[in-house]
Amino acid sequence: MELLKIRKNRKDRDDWMKNKKGDFNFAGWYHFIYVILQSLFIFISLIYLYDKTLVWIFLIGYLLTTPSVKYFIKKIKN
Numbered sequence: 774m775e776l777l778k779i780r781k782n783r784k785d786r787d788d789w790m791k792n793k794k795g796d797f798n799f800a801g802w803y804h805f806i807y808v809i810l811q812s813l814f815i816f817i818s819l820i821y822l823y824d825k826t827l828v829w830i831f832l833i834g835y836l837l838t839t840p841s842v843k844y845f846i847k848k849i850k851n
Contacts, residue, residue, distance in 0.1 A: 815832060822828045 818828060
């Protein structure tokens with residue numbers, strides 16, 4: 774139910790850039806930048822620590838618990 778409350782202010786289900794009024798959606802862009810920076814950090818970490826098994830285990834654990842990845846896996850299965 775919480776997820777539906779958060780999405781009420783969106784213009785479209787997949788439109789994270791603008792709210793219902795068509796204005797700038799700060800939360801959507803903030804999350805987008807956060808994900809890009811986080812991905813960059815992971816990529817750089819894997820370049821320098823590619824031989825560390827623990828880093829790969831943490832990365833796999835993180836990816837498997839991320840909601841967007843769970844959604845993607847569910848789409849592939851169906």
